[in-house]
Amino acid sequence: MEYLTLFISAVIVNNFVLTRFLGLCIFFGVSKNVNASVGMGMAVTAVMTLSSIMAWLVYTYVLVPFKLTFLTTVVFVLLIASFVQLLEMIIKKHAPALYNMWGVYLLLIATNCVVLSVPLLNVESSFSLAKSIVHAIGSGAGFGVALVLMASLREKLRLADVPKPLEGLGVAFILAGMLALSFLGFSGMISL
Amino acid sequence: MSGHSDENSNSIFKIAFNLAMTCLVSGLIIAGVYYTTADAAAQKAVDMKNAAMQALVQDADKFNPVEGHEGWYKAEKGGKTIAYVVPSESKGFGGPIQFLVAVTSEGKVLNYDIIKHNETPGLGDKGGKDPFKSQLIGKKIENLQVVKDPSDKENVQAMTGATISSRAVTNGVKKAVEEVVEFTGGK
């Protein structure tokens, strides 16, 4: 139950994009069409989960015992960047089909705040390994949901008569605002 | 663009060395800074903690950790325990709320401080400020009860528009009081 709550909370109630403002660069950058956003959502979830696991292990078994927690940032970011780069190379070489599907998004993810923040939040909230994984998957799914919704709204808006200065980024922000307003309906639903 | 054709510079060890050196330099710098700031940071942390507790129990002249209870402090004045400062936590509107609660030895709320919360600014976050705060001060367990009836002066009036936060704050404080009362055995 606890895990379910954590998961739902990460997906909807405390959606990363809409209530915590993380990963906005990709959120606005890749939400131009639905297909790309689905791929991105899956890629983010996968990377987030795997790096959460590794980061948790490094943190628990290296940084904490040696009282080096102030190195968290450096180590995590290096870990994620290297891991993503590695992943990208492997996939590109051995699963070109998979790479074509969503491998290309990996590069975007390598240095991105949403991917770094999940491991950081995990250790900050002293989650267990299992909880960290659930949290990571939930956060990724929430990110994906927001991304897909946003993409579908923007696809619809492409056909609209938006005032010139607002076209593109401006109206995307306004949409995100209204999306966030709607998601407030879930607030108070789950308190952790 | 330099390295694309240059086989030599691409050898495994060169690459690894490159990154390793960067990390080493980085480590040197961080270690250096850490070394110079560590004491100040530690000192600051202790100061802040003391200042926070001092603000809660203004009369106290000394704070001593309570054995066996992580994070608990006895506030002493002239060697006499006048209050306990204990951490507490409850579920609010937007997530967990963390407190530091000062409870008198008689089991009354002396004061409290919200350390971390995710309540809505302007609404739920008023739970750590007056006038809501002053309502709780001096109350005992029995009256740490949220009501929405303005005529009821005994209990705690909910903040308008933030009943959930009101309850959460009150319950968090109450939990601390209950623990202290249990610890002191009611005396």
Next chain:
Amino acid sequence: MKSFHGGVHPDDSKKYTAAKPIETAPLPAKVIIPLRQHIGAPVSPIVKKGDTVKKGQLIAQSDAFVSGNVHASISGKVVEIADYPHSVFGSCMSIVIENDGLDEWVEGIPVQRQWEKLDAKELSGIIREAGIVGMGGATFPTHVKLAPPPDKKIDTFILNAAECEPFLTADYRAMLEYTERIVTGVKITMKVLGVSTGYVGVEDNKPDAVKALQNAFNGTQVKVMALPTKYPQGAEKMLIKVLTGREVPSGGLPMDVGTVVQNVGTVVAISDAATKGIPLIERVVTVSGSAVKEPKNLLMRVGSTFADALSCCGGLSGELVKIINGGPMMGFAQSTMDVPVIKGTSGILFLSKKDVNYDKESACIHCGRCVEACPMGLNPSMLSVLGERQLYVEAKEEYDLLDCMECGSCVYVCPAKRKIVQYIRYAKAQNAIQAQKEQAKVAV
């Protein structure tokens, strides 16, 4: 009775002419006979300026199979072969014949023939010679339709007597007055096709026509069915669906589901050609609309002008703002009265202000009426928006642009008064241009 999805119920406005028997129009002083009156290869004139021609004389033809012969509709002198306004294409090369008032048949016409003695091939040849094309509006050469490729097995013939367009009553009057010729025409067509099952689909707002045809077809394999009155009941895909339950696949033709559909006027022409050897030189035209003094059903020679039609009907009554060739749902608006009646002209409408709407179009409000109305199951709202934004490739590839038959049901119901059909035509045209460009690229 099965029905098709969608469709609309405009006021049928047939009251103006429904009770008016077919009247033969007086001979015009001259006729303008366009060389393009059909779909397919254009024909070339075989007469020249100054030639004298007789009624029924072949004056233009083509070697191509998909084409339709053109005959003189009056006797007289060829005075000009030049570009003239055309009711569908804007303008077209036409042969102008000045009436000599004699109205003489060319030699060999009419003949008395026992069509029963002829075989399918001979009949088909006669139909081709007579220049018969579909008179329901599409003007597809009939002999081509009656000669489906061998891999398409035809088992059902359908007579399209729905006449679902408002105002028009030409087919209706023909059903009442030319019943015998219709029966003959249907029999001939079925013989050519070699089928034994036939249907006649009539909208149920013409009960007497249903009765007349039922009596006439009594004892044959042909079933006369009264269909609910709903536009576009007469669209062949809808008609086939309603009568046989078969759905013509996207991009397909009636023959893909084993059927051939023919208009009432067409079978009358077939009957005339087979029994009397008369080529297609005249047809029934409904002249109607709120700006006509005496609306009528006229039997008119091909090449008479719309102005001739108007003068037969007592001229104008009220301010004329629009002239339409065909029905109000699918017809073409004209910029002049001097356009000729052609083989496909089923009606001429003279409309005054009260029939024409000048509402401004606004953005689509997604009311979904067009989606509900579209008999083809398309999303007209999306098609119009994509057309407006020039995203015509997307319209074709993701929203089945090419399946639209431009019936106009969607426009009829749209509260935003969007000119959906025009956007669709525009998008189709742009796609065609695109395709041409690509082909040119490949060729290079």
Next chain:
Amino acid sequence: MAVNEESLKMNLLTVSPSPHITSSESIPKIMWSVNAALVPAVIFAAWYFGMPAIITMLVGVVSAVATEYLVQIIRKKEVTIKDGSAVLTGLLLAMCLPPNLPWYMTAFGSFLAIAVAKQSLGGLGYNIFNPAHIGRAALMVSWPVAMTTWTKMTTPVDVVSSATPLNILKQQGYAKLIETFGDAPNMYKAMFLGMRNGSIGETSAVLLILGGLFLIYKGYIKWEVPVVMIGTVGILTWVFGPSGLFTGDAVFHMLAGGLIIGAFFMATDMVTIPITRKGQIIFALGAGLLTVLIRLKGGYPEGVCYSILLMNCVTPLIDRFVTPKKFGARR
């Protein structure tokens, strides 16, 4: 083409694409009909809540229309305030607000509804979210206290603060609710007629249903939407009752809050819902589901507004996957 335009047009025939006849429906006709359908409920509200409600509705409408006018002038677009859609947005927004809301808040909500939710995305027909609900949701986050303070005038001078039925249910439980009204049938009657506290326009279920029926009769809304949405709420609240499965008070939930007005007038806003019938049913189903989720599990007593907004978010996706059945599609 300014040169002697009129004289040029004289005696020229009009050539336009087919079809040449159209039905008599138009956007202004639809919008004003919806406004008309709300009139009974508006009159009831004016009588029941008195002056504050009248002022709120006036402010809502006037500021919506003024905003529309201003923005269209600034955008150099044709001014379309006469088509009734801005009036409708302002009115519907006002009808979803507590009667005593300070006027500037109403105006702020109306302004946001038109300027942000509608015109910034291109104007009528292009908005993705229901403008009135965006206005309401924005007010809810801006001044939550005022938006959840329910006062009722008992006499023209006497104002008492009291809770709405859903508030009572959420905070004091079902028993207290029944106690407030006497007994259950009494409560149903009061709620059906509208003799209860709540937002200006939402109280009188019977008048709203009447207006809704008129719109269904005119063909402006599809009956499936309100039926499915209210039905979903009824069934789910009955199943997930307070004391175990199948113990809920479905009738209460169907009559309470903004459900009736929301289902008849807002979940049917064609601009912001899917275009196909099937899509609209899915929309209504989802909205009903979310309403119940928020009412039973959420932080707010009422969830109609948010559930409709949330379904607005997925409308493009529904439209993408629920398409009309194509004639002649190869199977």
Next chain:
Amino acid sequence: MQIALMVLVVMLLTGVVFGLILAFANKKFAIEVNPLIHLVEDALPKGQCGACGYAGCMAYAEAVVLNADVPPNLCVPGKAPVAKIVGELTGKAAAEIEPRIAHVRCSGSPGIAVIKYQYGGIEDCAAANLLQGGQKNCQYGCLGFGTCVKNCPFGAMTMLPSGLPYVDPEKCTGCGKCESVCPKGVIQMLLIGAKVSVNCNSKDKGAVAKKNCSAACLGCGLCKKNCEHDAIKIQNSLAVVDHKICIEKCDNPTCIAKCPTKAIEAVVKGSAAEKVAV
């Protein structure tokens, strides 16, 4: 002090480990890529922002190198300089061509040209063209619904009150978009420096053309006769000027004076605008 040492150890180890992994991976998983892609990628800002519509700079680099249709100027943060480099690398920078400017060769505003019907459709030239070739009797003239204006990517065109489009010579880049969207082929790309222009597109015979529009080129050939340099030809009843000859040889355009309908005129900066004033 101990901690500081540990920092060094940990950081060094981390560096070595990741460095080795990456280096090894680089060898192990190296795949051949078009080297151009790398060059292009190098030129891109690598903000990985996705503003180009691709999933990151690498993806865009790949697309722009491999796909002939992808333009080199999609990178928003990079702006013009990057677009230029990318264009050079991929050979997509529209090779410097003779500078041209759009010219509207129709002067038949309504009233001058005969109108045959009142148009009641959507405001778009290509759409209007589908209805009997538009509302003008002349089948070659400008329809005046401004499809060219709407499609000019540089906002160089405006619709004049006379119902004809006007090209702002300051803004026109000669991209030719307007030429390609005009259903009537009214727009011609003129060489910059052209001295005279024929402001008519009608291929109708003189009499017909004259009936349809009082400003029409009749194809009478007076201009041709008056040209000393043989720069004008009559094709399809329309005068066609070889501007190269004009530019090189002519400094006194005598052709202009004789035209009975003023269909041929001198090109003056802003001439179209002046015409309106009259």
Next chain:
Amino acid sequence: MKELWSIFNKGLILENPIFVLALSLCPALAVTSSVIVSLTMGLTVMFVITANNTVVSIVRNLVNPKVRVPVYIVSIATIVTVAQLVLQAYLPDLYKALGIYLALVVVFAIILARAEVFASKNGVIRSFFDGLGMGTGFLIAMLIIGAIREIIGSGTFLGIQVMPASYNAPLMLVLPAGAFILIGYLVAGCKMLVQHIEKSKA
């Protein structure tokens, strides 16, 4: 000098990292509900981006292209960690207010982007000014957003009451939804400004 000025200058408006380049959007929303926090974050980023640009441009020729990204990231992360340690030791309140976003400065796309686009190809001084300009642009954007949100959403500026006491602030602006919408309009405004500038230049 003029060239340096133009390098510095472009980050302010024409290539404003937030409003125009749309990089590093998270902090622009997350830590701008009050001016003081915006200021701190802005200064931090300004410091990091300038320092990193300088460092990268110094070491640019020593870096193997295969590990370029990791090396730059380590460099950024080091600078951030230093900032973290210093803030923690001397300004713990602000350190708390910035929360997780301080650590996330590492991955703000603008920093890496400048390193790759500019610093890795240009000399130290130019890189320094580029960083400074971008950082300043970032800071300005943060301050504008922070000021509007604080004044309208809370009625205060730098914590001081500036609106009349009767002012009933709409909470929306301090919440996510309002922030998104506000920035949407600011982006549009900046776009108009950029167009205006480019027009008057041409």
